Amino acid sequence: MIIASRKPIDEIKGFIAGSGRILIVGCRGCVTVCNSGGAKEVEILASLLRLDAMKGGAKLTADECTLERQCDPEYVDGFAPRLAEGYGAVLSMACPIGPQYLAERFPSEKVYPALNACFMGGALAHGVWAERCQACGDCVVHLFAGLCPVSRCAKSLLNGPCGGSAEGKCEVSGETDCVWHLIVERMEAAGTIGELATPRPLKDWRTSRDGGPRKIVREELVR
Amino acid sequence: MTGGLKSESRLERALASGRFAVTGELGPPRNARAADVEAKCRALKGSVDAVNVTDNQTAVVRMSSLAASVIALREGLDPVMQMVCRDRNRIAAQSDLLGAAALGVNNIIALSGDHQRFGDHPQSKNVYDLDSVSLIMAIRAMRDQGRLLSGQELPEDGRPRLFIAAFNPFADPEGYRVVRAAKKVEAGADFLQSQCVYDMPRFRRFMERAVDMGLAEKAYFMAGITPLKSLGMAKYMNNNVPGITVPDSLIARLKGVPKDRQPEEGVAIACEQIEEMKSLAGVSGVHLMFVEWEHMIPVVVEKAGLLPRSEA
Numbered sequence: 001m002i003i004a005s006r007k008p009i010d011e012i013k014g015f016i017a018g019s020g021r022i023l024i025v026g027c028r029g030c031v032t033v034c035n036s037g038g039a040k041e042v043e044i045l046a047s048l049l050r051l052d053a054m055k056g057g058a059k060l061t062a063d064e065c066t067l068e069r070q071c072d073p074e075y076v077d078g079f080a081p082r083l084a085e086g087y088g089a090v091l092s093m094a095c096p097i098g099p100q101y102l103a104e105r106f107p108s109e110k111v112y113p114a115l116n117a118c119f120m121g122g123a124l125a126h127g128v129w130a131e132r133c134q135a136c137g138d139c140v141v142h143l144f145a146g147l148c149p150v151s152r153c154a155k156s157l158l159n160g161p162c163g164g165s166a167e168g169k170c171e172v173s174g175e176t177d178c179v180w181h182l183i184v185e186r187m188e189a190a191g192t193i194g195e196l197a198t199p200r201p202l203k204d205w206r207t208s209r210d211g212g213p214r215k216i217v218r219e220e221l222v223r
Numbered sequence: 224m225t226g227g228l229k230s231e232s233r234l235e236r237a238l239a240s241g242r243f244a245v246t247g248e249l250g251p252p253r254n255a256r257a258a259d260v261e262a263k264c265r266a267l268k269g270s271v272d273a274v275n276v277t278d279n280q281t282a283v284v285r286m287s288s289l290a291a292s293v294i295a296l297r298e299g300l301d302p303v304m305q306m307v308c309r310d311r312n313r314i315a316a317q318s319d320l321l322g323a324a325a326l327g328v329n330n331i332i333a334l335s336g337d338h339q340r341f342g343d344h345p346q347s348k349n350v351y352d353l354d355s356v357s358l359i360m361a362i363r364a365m366r367d368q369g370r371l372l373s374g375q376e377l378p379e380d381g382r383p384r385l386f387i388a389a390f391n392p393f394a395d396p397e398g399y400r401v402v403r404a405a406k407k408v409e410a411g412a413d414f415l416q417s418q419c420v421y422d423m424p425r426f427r428r429f430m431e432r433a434v435d436m437g438l439a440e441k442a443y444f445m446a447g448i449t450p451l452k453s454l455g456m457a458k459y460m461n462n463n464v465p466g467i468t469v470p471d472s473l474i475a476r477l478k479g480v481p482k483d484r485q486p487e488e489g490v491a492i493a494c495e496q497i498e499e500m501k502s503l504a505g506v507s508g509v510h511l512m513f514v515e516w517e518h519m520i521p522v523v524v525e526k527a528g529l530l531p532r533s534e535a
Binding site for chain 2: 154157166167203
């Protein structure tokens with residue numbers, strides 16, 4: 001899923017400065033699962049902003065709602081009546097796909113992103129998430145003991161660890177595992193380390209972001 | 224290592240002749256002064272067979288390795304131009320290789336490159352279209368098959384005749400390092416220069432495996448030497464640089480002499496190491512990385528009995 005996190009509160013306050021009425025829109029997709037933009041987080045942000053306005057002697061109406069998914073025109077369309085009420089700012093708490101869909105569908109509204117998308121990944125523990133995919137468009141994890149060097153190596157190296165690997169950690173941060181250390185360990189344990197001796201051919205990055213913005217058309221679904 | 228020479232490189236000639244070879248290292252300046260490069264070249268001339276010209280090492284912006292390599296050529300040295308994968312995609316890499324060869328560069332070393340996080344522009348984007356192994360494959364294809372990665376053919380007299388090097392670090396996972404060296408040799412590395420060595424037993428283990436695997440017959444191994452200028456440096460290298468261990472015996476030796484005599488002791492240790500390297504099976508030479516201490520290279524080369532070196 002897409003892992004997102006809320007923007008710093010001061011940045012969000014800057015978005016709504018001068019607005020007496022705002023709408024905060026959550027999403028029940030990925031951001032609900034990673035606890036950054038679901039109904040609960042919408043409620044917390046609304047309370048924070050109301051409280052902050054009150055402290056400054058201002059009155060803020062912060063309405064809340066959460067859509068099934070902000071990345072689906074069907075749910076965004078159904079949202080039109082809510083906007084009839086007239087808001088000074090609409091804060092989307094979806095991943096940044098949400099504010100784009102809202103802004104496109106409702107061009108007269110001022111839509112702001114309240115979250116930053118961080119990466120595609122999964123949970124390691126409650127409250128901890130890590131990157132696992134960069135959508136290179138040509139998955140090869142089966143060649144590396146089920147680990148992805150494209151997203152998990154700071155240099156996306158496909159032919160083994162660089163000289164900065166130390167005690168299983170990446171040179172970029174002592175907090176980050178060296179994925180190549182893990183690959184070598186797993187393949188040694190599995191007795192398949194010999195597979196790493198052959199140089200990998202050059203990667204074709206056309207299926208990645210380097211080929212330009214991507215789009216998929218599934219003919220059988222397009223009717 | 225059989226048949227004719229692959230390049231006009233003086234270093235290749237020295238290695239092929241079976242002579243124990245010496246390479247140095249030259250860091251280009253953080254400015255546009257050719258005189259800075261020239262001064263370093265003059266200090267090295269006559270003491271090395273070739274000199275590595277670093278490519279924005281530690282991800283700090285410096286004069287380009289290509290430009291500084293050309294200055295080194297002008298000064299009568301045989302440069303080993305570093306090329307890192309951090310800053311250029313396959314288009315720029317191949318273009319720079321053609322340009323370097325056209326300007327007379329004979330040797331190239333392919334490296335991943337330090338992550339930009341360590342440098343003076345941590346906000347920058349990195350490239351890593353290629354890695355060091357695939358860059359070596361690309362260089363070999365240009366030289367030996369006469370084609371670019373696109374398949375575009377190069378005319379017979381328009382192929383970059385480059386003597387290709389790879390870097391051999393000793394970082395974790397230790398056991399895998401020799402496999403990675405083998406991969407670089409298979410990809411097309413003609414010679415390997417290692418990270419600096421202090422732990423001789425560990426290096427011997429590495430070389431024994433490399434020799435057992437037949438790697439020393441396919442490529443030349445040059446052992447990295449960096450003198451320990453002080454006790455502080457020895458401790459720093461031991462504790463902070465991935466892949467480097469400084470044995471307690473060396474730390475004790477430096478501790479045993481007063482601070483002002485530690486550089487001298489470090490040079491003595493380096494000379495002893497070079498002596499050991501000369502007789503180590505599979506080692507064809509030494510790579511002297513005297514970071515901002517380049518003027519000491521001639522001193523060490525003379526003390527270690529490595530003179531004379533090849534001339535232009």
